[in-house]
Amino acid sequence: MNERLPMQVEVPGDGYHRGLISCQVACPVHTDARGYVRAIAEGRFEEAYLIARGPNPFASICGRVCGAPCEAACRRGKVPRVDADGRFVGVDRPISIRALKRFACEQAGPEARPTEDLLQAVRGYVPRVCADAEEMAALLSAGVAGAFRAAEGQRVAIVGAGPAGLSAAHDLALMGFKPVVFETEPVAAGMLAVGVPAYRLPRDLIAREVAVIRALGVEIRCSVTVGKDITFAELRRDHAAVILAVGAKSSRALGLPGERGPRVYGGVDLLRAVSLGERLDTGREVVVIGGGNVAYDVARTVMRQIAYDTARTAARLSGTGKVHLVSLETLEEMPADTAEIREGDEEGIGRLNGWGPVEIVRDHAGAVTGVTLRQCRRVYDEQRRFSPLFDDAVRRTIPCDTVLLSVGQSPNTEFLADGGQDVALRSPGWPEVDKGTLASSAPGVFVAGDLAHGTRLLIDAVASGKAAARSVYRHLTGRTITMDAVTAHVALPLYRRERGYEAIRRQPVPVLEPGERLRHPETVVEAGYGATGALREASRCLDCGVTPVFDGARCVLCGGCADVCPTQCLKLAPLVDLEARADLAAAIAGALGSGAALEDDSAIVKDEERCIRCGLCAMRCPVEAITMERVTFATDWSSS
Numbered sequence: 001m002n003e004r005l006p007m008q009v010e011v012p013g014d015g016y017h018r019g020l021i022s023c024q025v026a027c028p029v030h031t032d033a034r035g036y037v038r039a040i041a042e043g044r045f046e047e048a049y050l051i052a053r054g055p056n057p058f059a060s061i062c063g064r065v066c067g068a069p070c071e072a073a074c075r076r077g078k079v080p081r082v083d084a085d086g087r088f089v090g091v092d093r094p095i096s097i098r099a100l101k102r103f104a105c106e107q108a109g110p111e112a113r114p115t116e117d118l119l120q121a122v123r124g125y126v127p128r129v130c131a132d133a134e135e136m137a138a139l140l141s142a143g144v145a146g147a148f149r150a151a152e153g154q155r156v157a158i159v160g161a162g163p164a165g166l167s168a169a170h171d172l173a174l175m176g177f178k179p180v181v182f183e184t185e186p187v188a189a190g191m192l193a194v195g196v197p198a199y200r201l202p203r204d205l206i207a208r209e210v211a212v213i214r215a216l217g218v219e220i221r222c223s224v225t226v227g228k229d230i231t232f233a234e235l236r237r238d239h240a241a242v243i244l245a246v247g248a249k250s251s252r253a254l255g256l257p258g259e260r261g262p263r264v265y266g267g268v269d270l271l272r273a274v275s276l277g278e279r280l281d282t283g284r285e286v287v288v289i290g291g292g293n294v295a296y297d298v299a300r301t302v303m304r305q306i307a308y309d310t311a312r313t314a315a316r317l318s319g320t321g322k323v324h325l326v327s328l329e330t331l332e333e334m335p336a337d338t339a340e341i342r343e344g345d346e347e348g349i350g351r352l353n354g355w356g357p358v359e360i361v362r363d364h365a366g367a368v369t370g371v372t373l374r375q376c377r378r379v380y381d382e383q384r385r386f387s388p389l390f391d392d393a394v395r396r397t398i399p400c401d402t403v404l405l406s407v408g409q410s411p412n413t414e415f416l417a418d419g420g421q422d423v424a425l426r427s428p429g430w431p432e433v434d435k436g437t438l439a440s441s442a443p444g445v446f447v448a449g450d451l452a453h454g455t456r457l458l459i460d461a462v463a464s465g466k467a468a469a470r471s472v473y474r475h476l477t478g479r480t481i482t483m484d485a486v487t488a489h490v491a492l493p494l495y496r497r498e499r500g501y502e503a504i505r506r507q508p509v510p511v512l513e514p515g516e517r518l519r520h521p522e523t524v525v526e527a528g529y530g531a532t533g534a535l536r537e538a539s540r541c542l543d544c545g546v547t548p549v550f551d552g553a554r555c556v557l558c559g560g561c562a563d564v565c566p567t568q569c570l571k572l573a574p575l576v577d578l579e580a581r582a583d584l585a586a587a588i589a590g591a592l593g594s595g596a597a598l599e600d601d602s603a604i605v606k607d608e609e610r611c612i613r614c615g616l617c618a619m620r621c622p623v624e625a626i627t628m629e630r631v632t633f634a635t636d637w638s639s640s
Helices: 016-020 022-026 033-041 045-053 059-065 069-073 097-108 115-123 135-145 163-174 203-215 232-238 267-276 293-307 338-346 458-477 531-538 560-564 582-592 616-620
Strands: 080-082 088-091 155-159 178-182 219-221 241-244 264-266 285-289 322-327 350-353 355-362 368-380 386-399 402-405 425-427 445-447 481-491 546-550 570-574 602-606 626-639
Touching: 016 022, 016 626, 022 033, 022 069, 033 045, 033 097, 033 531, 045 059, 045 097, 045 115, 059 097, 059 203, 059 458, 069 097, 097 531, 115 203, 155 163, 155 232, 163 178, 163 203, 163 458, 203 219, 232 241, 241 458, 264 267, 267 293, 267 402, 285 293, 293 322, 293 338, 293 402, 322 355, 338 350, 355 386, 368 402, 445 458, 458 481, 560 570, 560 616, 616 626
Parallel strands: 155 178, 155 241, 178 219, 241 445, 264 402, 285 322, 285 402, 322 350
Antiparallel strands: 080 088, 355 368, 368 386, 481 626, 546 626, 570 602
16 A cells, blocks of 8 residues: 655745745746736726836837746646536636736827826826835835935946846936946847837837936937947046946857858848848848747748838848748747747748758859758757757758848957956956846946846846846945835735636737738737727736635634635645645644644645635635735835
């Protein structure tokens, strides 16, 4: 007879309930996604926007193009689904958080009102629940109250006007500095403006987000190249501190035979040319090498040029015909988002999975005639490390006259040659960075964004820029910004959920039909939710800030809560069946006293992955031992 293994349990402690709000924990800037999603569900659209905007100066842009780590962590996506007979049929899908953020921003963000009106709303916002995520309003309030001591107007130079650089500038302005941003491109926003295609991110929306940052007192100097128009030494001389946020904007080469020469370009170079209206000499047959989101941006951008009518514009690529995308990975392994792959297929991109380039073939005159590929049998080894295994015996050549490489990016830090020799590099182009402070080896020089941690998501760049701003504040003022969080539980005696919310399936985000998408290169693919779809999708949120709280002194262990639980997340278990751990022993001693006989008592065990916050357990309890309570996190900002 097999011995039954003890049940593993966790005793809630400090910070436990904060950790339950998994979407907020997963966000690099800790946006209270649960807060704005529930605000949408209740029709409070302006508050939803203000919650989303609090810690994120690019909320409207993130509503369009964020990689949405919050959705990957969403607890709704882990709730088991059962059929009519009670059999497990999989798990539910997460809340469409990114698309709901877009909806909130369209209702009350820069898309909906002038910059000054928007700033007044943000400055005057008093959160109903003062969470640490409503950062901008909390910081402004702390300054007014005198708890936060602003800087004295020191000038801080920021190299690069991408999301990291502008996020740093945004926060530095709020802290009392005078940030000056130097951008080599003719437009601000970095790769958002010259790397993300307009069919995903409208250019007028970028301009509106940047206008809000300018209105806070940030100076942005475009078409100024550090190392050419101004030296790095001059920046350090004329500014109290410098933040390097140049990103990784250079396409990585593969070193293939035939790679050097006409009509072989980096994918980001193609995107930049289209964004800025520059001509790029391309032929009629295009091969894109790469399997990530940027590769799809490149391929889909070229496809739009194909579909555009015969009237040429300055932003038009000349004479293209077909587009093939070549990826080492299988369809299941491709790093690109599923939506990108599906929409690329719909738009006519020829996808070749499981092939790697060997050579770019050129004729006697040096013109590209094709790409020779070999079959990739394996991309990752047993430890999931990148270790492709090729079969050289299986080869094919794809005819083409243009090749676009989208296999990674690297930074350009040549400007450090004049005045930045004390900035140590861990590898060519990449500075050494203190992970805690984002400081470089050079005094007063900090690093943010992709240059600090490699290419990541947009929201990671925002978080990095904000962290660099705080380090500059500490460096120049000698004071540290502190956030003292206070946790409180608020009982919800009338707690009820939307009827049938647990059965609602994820609402698809409306997109245009392929034919409509390709009418113009800048036609936005994703139409976004209307009010009806947004309210229905938002109502699916489990509201993980709410949780049932059990009063052991009242509980009579009748088991009614477990009986009524629709997801079977509650269970009565004898204490002797629980795994013996120090935290459990301490909790039992606190409740029953030391020396209690475990054989005589039981506990209610709750599976957090199954709980859908329906409140039926509280309604069923005959002795009112269960209450539904909202956990709040009030934050006091100060500097000392």
